[in-house]
Structure formats: structure tokens, C-alpha cells
Amino acid sequence: xxxxxxxxxxxxxxxxxxxTPHDASSREESTMQRVNVGxxxxxxxxxxxxxxxxxxxxxxxxxxxxxxxxxxxxxxxxFIQTEILLDxxxxxxxxxxxxxxxxxxxxxxxxxxxxxxxxxxxRREKRxxxxxxxxxxxxxxxxxxxxxxxxIGTTQAVWLPADDEVDMFAKGRVDRDLAENNRRLNxxxxxxxxxxxxxxxxxxxxxxxxxTAGDSREPELAGIRGATAGSLFTLAVTxxxxxxxxxxxxxxxxxxxxxxxxxDLVEVNINNLxxxxxxxxxxxxxxxxLNILGMPRSAPLVGGLVxxxxxxxxxxxxxxxxxxxxPPSIKEAALGVGASKMQAITHHILxxxxxxxxxxxxxxxxxxxxxxxxxxxIGMVAFIVDVPGSVTDPATVLPVQIYLxxxxxxxxxxxxxxxxxxVLLAFLISMNAIAVFLRRKFxxxx
Amino acid sequence: xxxxFFLLILLALxxxxxxxxxxxxxxxxxxxxxxxxxxxxxxxxLLLALWCALPSLFIFLFWTFFSDTVLTSLAIxxxxxxxxxxxxxxxxxxxxxxxxxxxxxxxxxxxxxxxxLAADKYNSMASISKLALxxxxxxxxxxxxLLVYKRIVPEMRARNRVERIIKIALMLCSVIAxxxxxxxxxxxxxxxxxxxxxxxxxxxxxxxxxxPQMAMRAxxxxxxxxxxxxxIMAGTFLISGIALTVAVPTGLxxxxxxxxxxxxxxxxxxxPIMEILAGVPTVVYGFFAxxxxxxxxxxxxxxxxxxxxxxxxxxxxxxxxVMIIPFISSLSDDVIxxxxxxxxxxxxxxxxxxxxxxTNVIIPAALPGIVGGVLxxxxxxxxxxxxxxxxxxxxxxxxxxxxxxxxTVTVQIVTLLVGDQEFDSPKTLAAFALGLLLFLVTLxxxxxxxxxxxxxxxxxx
Numbered sequence: 011x012x013x014x015x016x017x018x019x020x021x022x023x024x025x026x027x028x029x030t031p032h033d034a035s036s037r038e039e040s041t042m043q044r045v046n047v048g049x050x051x052x053x054x055x056x057x058x059x060x061x062x063x064x065x066x067x068x069x070x071x072x073x074x075x076x077x078x079x080x081x082x083x084x085x086x087x088x089f090i091q092t093e094i095l096l097d098x099x100x101x102x103x104x105x106x107x108x109x110x111x112x113x114x115x116x117x118x119x120x121x122x123x124x125x126x127x128x129x130x131x132x133r134r135e136k137r138x139x140x141x142x143x144x145x146x147x148x149x150x151x152x153x154x155x156x157x158x159x160x161x162i163g164t165t166q167a168v169w170l171p172a173d174d175e176v177d178m179f180a181k182g183r184v185d186r187d188l189a190e191n192n193r194r195l196n197x198x199x200x201x202x203x204x205x206x207x208x209x210x211x212x213x214x215x216x217x218x219x220x221x222t223a224g225d226s227r228e229p230e231l232a233g234i235r236g237a238t239a240g241s242l243f244t245l246a247v248t249x250x251x252x253x254x255x256x257x258x259x260x261x262x263x264x265x266x267x268x269x270x271x272x273x274d275l276v277e278v279n280i281n282n283l284x285x286x287x288x289x290x291x292x293x294x295x296x297x298x299x300l301n302i303l304g305m306p307r308s309a310p311l312v313g314g315l316v317x318x319x320x321x322x323x324x325x326x327x328x329x330x331x332x333x334x335x336x337p338p339s340i341k342e343a344a345l346g347v348g349a350s351k352m353q354a355i356t357h358h359i360l361x362x363x364x365x366x367x368x369x370x371x372x373x374x375x376x377x378x379x380x381x382x383x384x385x386x387x388i389g390m391v392a393f394i395v396d397v398p399g400s401v402t403d404p405a406t407v408l409p410v411q412i413y414l415x416x417x418x419x420x421x422x423x424x425x426x427x428x429x430x431x432x433v434l435l436a437f438l439i440s441m442n443a444i445a446v447f448l449r450r451k452f453x454x455x456x
Numbered sequence: 457x458x459x460x461f462f463l464l465i466l467l468a469l470x471x472x473x474x475x476x477x478x479x480x481x482x483x484x485x486x487x488x489x490x491x492x493x494x495x496x497x498x499x500x501x502l503l504l505a506l507w508c509a510l511p512s513l514f515i516f517l518f519w520t521f522f523s524d525t526v527l528t529s530l531a532i533x534x535x536x537x538x539x540x541x542x543x544x545x546x547x548x549x550x551x552x553x554x555x556x557x558x559x560x561x562x563x564x565x566x567x568x569x570x571x572x573l574a575a576d577k578y579n580s581m582a583s584i585s586k587l588a589l590x591x592x593x594x595x596x597x598x599x600x601x602l603l604v605y606k607r608i609v610p611e612m613r614a615r616n617r618v619e620r621i622i623k624i625a626l627m628l629c630s631v632i633a634x635x636x637x638x639x640x641x642x643x644x645x646x647x648x649x650x651x652x653x654x655x656x657x658x659x660x661x662x663x664x665x666x667x668p669q670m671a672m673r674a675x676x677x678x679x680x681x682x683x684x685x686x687x688i689m690a691g692t693f694l695i696s697g698i699a700l701t702v703a704v705p706t707g708l709x710x711x712x713x714x715x716x717x718x719x720x721x722x723x724x725x726x727x728p729i730m731e732i733l734a735g736v737p738t739v740v741y742g743f744f745a746x747x748x749x750x751x752x753x754x755x756x757x758x759x760x761x762x763x764x765x766x767x768x769x770x771x772x773x774x775x776x777x778v779m780i781i782p783f784i785s786s787l788s789d790d791v792i793x794x795x796x797x798x799x800x801x802x803x804x805x806x807x808x809x810x811x812x813x814x815t816n817v818i819i820p821a822a823l824p825g826i827v828g829g830v831l832x833x834x835x836x837x838x839x840x841x842x843x844x845x846x847x848x849x850x851x852x853x854x855x856x857x858x859x860x861x862x863x864t865v866t867v868q869i870v871t872l873l874v875g876d877q878e879f880d881s882p883k884t885l886a887a888f889a890l891g892l893l894l895f896l897v898t899l900x901x902x903x904x905x906x907x908x909x910x911x912x913x914x915x916x917x
Contacts, residue, residue: 055812056812060713063709063716066705066708067726070706070733070781073733074729076748077741080744080747080748254629258629258630259633261626262629262630266623267630276630276633278906282899282902283637285898287836287838288839288841293869294643322636350615376735379737380737382841383842386870391874416739416743416746416747434737439732
């Protein structure tokens with residue numbers, strides 16, 4: 011190291027100075043010279059080091075930007091859905107008044123498609139034609155009829171959702187110049203789509219299905235409502251259990267626990283639990299909650315229990331830090347005017363420590379909201395169409411929905427995955443923002 | 457009648473008890489003056505309310521845990537002899553059928569009349585036991601609160617009693633953390649022991665081949681030798697190694713820059729951004745790795761004429777590295793800030809530049825803390841699941857080439873346990889053995905890291 015040498019040189023200089031003063035000054039000069047000679051190199055190194063640090067930060071931020079940009083670029087189109095305008099003839103012969111849901115709505119869509127393109131005769135081509143409209147279109151017609159039976163016998167212009175491939179094409183996600191074999195739509199279908207859009211029968215509107223529907227195999231019918239509801243139920247269970255237990259544990263360890271081996275063990279144990287891989291908690295949930303206690307698979311209740319165990323260490327550690335930051339003088343004053351220890355804690359220390367505890371809890375909840383792996387273990391990966399209505403219904407959660415969609419082969423699921431990620435990140439960022447706000451507003455320096 | 461109805465009634469009862477207790481205490485103060493009672497009136501109410509609620513609550517919890525087991529065995533007893541003497545696994549199947557019948561999950565045409573009888577029996581007994589539960593809970597609540605009500609006298613130390621109950625409750629809460637650890641160890645260990653009865657532990661720890669699919673068929677040659685965890689551990693360490701090579705320099709340098717060079721303005725916007733990076737869910741990183749990074753690495757590898765697997769260890773490792781950058785940077789930031797200013801000043805006084813001070817004084821002084829942070833980060837990388845599940849491969853190749861596909865412990869646990877499973881097959885049990893291995897490895901890292909960090913902190917305080 012350079013400066014060890016320099017120091018050594020200086021020492022030498024001092025020793026020799028005692029013997030020959032004249033010699034010493036020339037030596038000192040030479041030391042200064044040596045320092046000066048090295049200075050440029052050292053400053054260069056200094057700059058380089060500094061740039062390295064700056065580079066590291068820029069690299070991290072750049073990666074974050076790249077992540078956000080690529081997700082947004084992939085995902086924003088999922089909020090738009092292509093629809094096709096069809097003149098549906100609700101002719102009376104199709105409907106049995108007593109059993110409206112059993113009518114053949116598919117035939118209505120097909121006949122109106124045939125009307126639009128009368129020159130399509132070939133059976134195989136017809137099938138290709140029908141494929142332009144989503145298979146979910148029939149449900150929309152069914153709903154219309156159930157709502158108002160008066161439309162039977164009339165002809166209505168109805169906007170129906172287009173198939174996901176048409177949607178992708180309309181959004182420009184499919185390359186028109188690709189060889190026919192390499193795309194899902196053939197040339198004829200593209201020609202039909204062009205005709206539709208030229209006659210104003212194709213429009214893009216805000217995709218409400220994405221927010222109101224559960225999961226589906228068809229991308230254009232799939233939505234995040236089921237997963238969001240599942241996430242809310244799971245988080246509710248987690249919050250309901252982990253906040254009281256976490257705070258109680260923190261209060262006990264900080265204020266009541268005797269300082270002995272047992273307390274030490276609990277502390278080490280909590281610190282270690284905070285670093286146990288999340289998937290191990292999933293294994294615990296599978297072996298204990300499902301196989302021993304016989305709780306229902308895929309239920310938000312079990313998910314919430316597992317996430318409670320996982321987030322408890324975070325909440326306990328944050329709550330303890332928050333309790334520690336309340337100055338002891340407050341407690342002493344309370345004890346001095348005759349409060350019991352418990353009264354001093356519940357009346358004075360807890361209210362002052364609460365903002366910090368809530369910040370820790372929100373951060374723990376954000377962590378729980380983004381967690382996937384332990385929930386895979388307890389069966390929350392099932393394909394579930396229905397929106398869950400209680401904590402024991404089978405459900406999935408947003409991150410798991412993202413994982414499931416990311417595995418789907420359809421091109422249209424890529425944009426839906428990205429859109430679901432955008433929704434999840436929006437939730438997480440607003441939760442963190444609330445935590446930061448709480449910290450700023452209630453933080454007290456004593 | 458729903459079970460939560462009972463809890464609501466209990467809540468109403470105990471709030472009534474609170475009023476009663478408080479009233480009685482107030483009565484004393486009216487008769488003999490405010491100083492006559494030991495505690496404030498509310499405490500008498502609270503004591504009564506707690507005594508009203510707690511016994512019933514215990515009965516309720518006990519019932520919810522055990523009623524199903526008891527009722528099922530009672531219902532089984534009503535079945536004919538021949539059915540009761542079935543082999544355990546067949547009996548299990550039948551119990552499952554019974555449960556489904558009770559829950560109404562069976563189409564009417566599939567119903568076995570004998571089982572239906574048992575199910576009806578189960579249902580009738582269930583409704584009786586529910587009513588009994590309600591009655592017992594009500595009795596327990598009223599009796600225990602009456603007993604306590606009678607014992608309320610001015611000299612009673614109600615506050616101390618309430619506080620003792622609360623303190624016990626607090627202590628029970630702190631035991632949950634211990635119970636969690638015990639639960640993890642026991643559940644994973646128990647299944648692992650069952651696994652090691654079928655596959656020798658030495659085969660698991662030192663076997664070089666991993667292909668759990670093969671052992672599904674007993675007649676397959678070498679079916680017992682396909683549970684070697686070495687390639688999986690190698691893959692795990694390869695990916696974690698790549699992640700740490702990315703994360704340690706970047707995280708450390710950004711921590712150094714933020715704490716030593718950056719002005720307060722840069723710090724106020726750079727730190728939250730690092731926190732956002734830490735808050736992004738791993739499933740998002742996994743999606744990003746699979747969608748953007750993997751294809752990018754494969755394409756750029758092909759440009760240089762390299763054969764890159766589409767699920768290369770490099771892609772998963774790189775993204776995982778980015779994931780743990782904020783982790784390392786915030787931990788290093790803490791320890792760097794803990795180095796006393798006097799040491800910096802001493803170094804500057806000798807004429808050292810800032811970077812020389814950092815590399816020769818601050819980093820050596822902060823080294824134990826940094827090492828602890830790196831170990832914690834390594835443990836996190838080893839246990840990370842979603843990124844590798846989505847971006848790394850499934851085939852267990854024993855290779856050190858980062859461009860090849862490797863698999864990790866967590867990926868194998870997920871693939872073995874997601875979907876339908878039979879609980880006795882070595883394939884499912886192997887997942888628990890891997891879980892045990894994962895738990896132990898991360899435990900060692902964590903304990904060493906916590907020890908190092910703790911020991912270091914004592915030095916400057």
C-alpha cells in the first residue's frame with residue numbers, strides 16, 4: 011500500500027534527521043517530490059473509483075427502468091380490447107321462453123358472420139371466419155337476452171369481443187409480413203379483419219373484462235378480479251393475525267421478558283426466521299395445515315396463515331425497533347405518577363410506538379402481497395374461474411396469477427401478464443408510499 | 457346456524473359481563489367512597505369479561521380442532537363390519553368419499569347407499585354437536601362469570617389479575633415464533649426420514665444423478681439411484697454464485713458511493729429507488745428474466761457463435777443478482793455508516809485520498825459486517841424460488857458452464873409438489889428432503905452471518 015511506504019519513509023526521514031540536518035532537508039524534498047509524482051496517478055484512481063460507484067448506482071437504476079419500461083411496453087395494450095360490431099338477429103325460433111340460457115347463441119353469431127361475408131362457402135373457411143369472434147361472445151348475448159327478453163325477434167347491432175389473435179393483430183403485435191405458416195391467422199382471415207376495420211366494424215375500447223372477470227383459458231375473457239379478491243382475502247387473514255401477534259411478541263420481548271437464555275433463544279430464532287427461504291414456510295403449510303390439520307387446499311385462509319408465519323419476524327423486528335425508540339423517560343414518568351407497568355405501556359409507550367409499528371406492518375404486508383413460492387406449495391396454483399367469496403373458497407392470488415399466465419403459450423397472455431404485473435406494482439408502490447408517508451408524518455426525534 | 461354466530465353471542469355476553477363488573481365496582485365506590493376499591497372500576501369489568509370469554513373460547517377452539525375427527529370415526533362405526541375392517545389406505549379412501557358426500561361434492565348418481573347412510577348419520581351428529589357446543593359455551597360463559605362476579609369485593613386486586621392474564625397472552629404470542637421453527641424442522645424432518653427409509657441418505661447426499669421421474673415405476677432399472685442431490689446443489693450454487701458476482705461489487709460500490717460521495721440531494725432520490733428495486737416481487741423478476749434477459753443472452757451468445765441454452769444459468773443468475781443488489785447495498789450502507797468518523801479523519805490527516813481511505817481504512821474496518829451481509833445475501837439467493845422456477849431449467853445437469861441449463865433445489869421442490877401428489881411416493885417425499893437440505897444450508901449461512909454481524913457491532917459501540 012502506498013501510504014504505508016510513505017509513512018515508513020517519513021519515519022526514516024525522522025531518524026536520519028537527528029544525525030545530519032543538512033541531509034534531512036534534501037530527503038524531505040525528495041519525499042515531497044515522490045508524493046507529487048504520484049499525485050496525478052492517485053487522483054486518476056480516485057476519479058475512477060468514484061465513477062465506479064456512480065456506475066453501480068446508474069446500473070441499478072437503469073435495470074429498474076428497463077424492467078418498468080419493458081413491462082409497460084408489453085402490458086399497456088392489455089387495457090384495450092378489440093371488439094367487432096355484428097348485426098345479431100334474435101329470431102324467435104332460437105329461443106325457448108322457459109329456458110333462455112339453453113338457446114344456441116353460437117348460431118346467432120355464426121349466422122351474422124355469414125351475412126357479413128356471404129362469399130365464404132367452404133366449410134373450413136367458415137370455421138376460420140367464426141374464429142374471429144371470441145368464444146365468450148355467446149355469454150354477452152345470453153346476458154342481453156336474460157336482461158331484456160323484448161329484444162327477441164329484433165335485430166340488434168352488438169359489439170362483441172374479438173378473438174385474442176384478432177386482438178393481437180389489431181394492436182399490431184402480429185407481423186403482417188410474416189410467412190403465412192408462421193402466424194396463427196391466415197391471409198384470408200387478415201383480409202376479413204381488414205374489411206371489418208374498413209367498414210368501421212372493428213373498434214378498440216377500454217378492456218373492462220380484465221378487471222371484472224376471473225381467470226380463463228381464453229386470453230380475451232381472462233381477468234384479474236378473482237386473483238385480486240383472493241389476494242385481498244389472504245392479506246386480510248395475514249393482517250388480522252400477524253399485526254396483533256407481532257405487536258404482542260414485540261411488547262413482551264422488549265418490556266417484560268427476563269434477560270435470560272430463553273429470551274436469547276427467542277431472539278436468535280426470530281432473526282433466523284426472517285432469513286428462512288419463503289418456500290420452506292410453504293412446506294410447513296403443506297405438511298402441517300393441509301396434511302395434519304386437514305384444512306382446505308387452495309384456500310386464502312391457509313395462505314394467510316402461512317404468510318402470517320412468514321411476515322411475523324418482519325413485523326416483530328420493526329415493532330421492537332419502534333418500541334426501543336420511545337425514550338425511557340416517558341415510561342419512568344408514567345411509573346412515577348403511579349401507573350402500573352402495563353398501564354405505562356398501553357397508555358403511553360404503545361401509542362407513541364404505533365406509527366413505527368404500522369410502517370413495519372405495511373412493509374410486511376407488501377412483502378406478503380408479492381409472495382408467490384409458499385402459496386404454490388399449498389395449492390393456490392389451481393386454475394380457478396370463480397371469484398372467491400370467502401376465506402375458505404378456492405382462490406389464487408395476483409402473483410400466482412402472474413406466474414400462471416406467464417406459463418401460458420398464447421401471445422395475448424404476455425400482455426395480460428405484464429398488465430397484471432402493472433396492477434400488482436401499483437398496489438405495492440402505493441402501500442410503500444403510505445408507509446413512507448406515515449413515517450414522515452409521525453416520525454419523532456426525541 | 458354459522459359458527460361465527462356463537463362468537464358474536466360470546467362477544468355480546470362478555471360485553472354484558474364488563475358492564476356488570478364495572479357496575480358492581482361503582483356500587484362499592486358509592487357506598488364506601490372512591491378510595492375503597494383496589495383498582496379502577498373498569499378493571500373489575502375487564503376481569504369479568506375476560507373470565508366470561510376465555511373458557512368458552514377454549515372450548516370453541518378445542519371443538520373446531522377435534523370435532524371432525526371424532527365425528528368421522530363415529531360415522532365410520534355405523535358402517536357394516538366388512539367395510540370397517542378394510543386396509544388403512546382403503547379406509548382412507550372411503551373416509552375421503554364420506555367427506556365429499558357430507559360436503560355435497562358428489563353427483564347424485566355416484567352415491568353409494570351405504571356411505572350415504574353414514575353421511576346422513578354424520579350430518580345429524582354434526583348438527584347435534586354444534587347445538588351442544590353452543591349450549592356448553594353458553595353455560596361455561598355464564599357459570600364462570602357468575603363465579604367471578606360473586607367474588608368481586610372491594611379488596612380484590614382486579615388490575616393485577618387482568619394484567620397477569622394479558623402478560624400470559626403476550627408470552628404465548630412470543631412462543632409462536634419458536635413454534636414456527638419447531639414446526640418447520642419437525643414437518644420437514646419427519647417426511648425426510650420417511651424418504652430416507654426408501655432411499656439411503658448417502659445416495660441422496662452423494663449421488664450424481666437426479667431424475668425423480670424414473671422412480672415412479674418400480675421395475676425401472678436404477679430407480680433407487682436417481683435421487684442424487686449433487687447436481688441440484690451444484691446448480692443452486694452456480695446460479696447463486698453468478699448472482700453474487702453481479703450483486704456484491706454493484707451493491708458494495710453503490711453503498712460506498714451513497715454513503716461517502718453522494719450529496720444529500722442524490723441520496724434522497726437514489727435511496728428510495730433502491731428500495732423500489734428491493735420491493736419488486738420476485739415473480740416479476742422471473743417474468744422479466746424469461747421474457748427479456750434469457751432471449752437477449754441467447755441471441756448475443758449466438759452472435760459470438762456460442763451455444764446458449766434458452767434457460768441458461770447466466771440469465772437466472774444475472775436477474776437474481778439484480779434482485780439482491782439493494783439487499784447488499786442497504787446492509788453495507790449500515791456497516792459503513794457505523795465506522796467511526798475519527799478513523800476517516802485519521803486517514804485524511806495522513807494525506808490519503810477518499811478512495812484510498814475507503815479501500816484501506818473503511819472497508820477493512822467494515823469487513824465483518826460486509827461479509828455478514830454477503831452471507832445473508834447468499835442465503836437469500838440459495839432460497840430464492842420464483843426467478844429460477846421461471847427462468848432456469850428443469851434438467852439436472854452437473855456442469856459449471858453458465859451458458860447451460862441447470863436446475864436448483866427450489867425449482868425441484870416446486871416441480872415435485874405442484875399438482876397432484878400421492879403422499880407416500882419417494883417423489884413427493886424427496887421434495888421434503890430437499891427442503892430439509894435447503895433449510896440446513898441457509899441456516900448455516902444465516903447463523904454465521906448473524907454471528908459475524910453481532911460480533912462486529914460490539915466493537916464500536
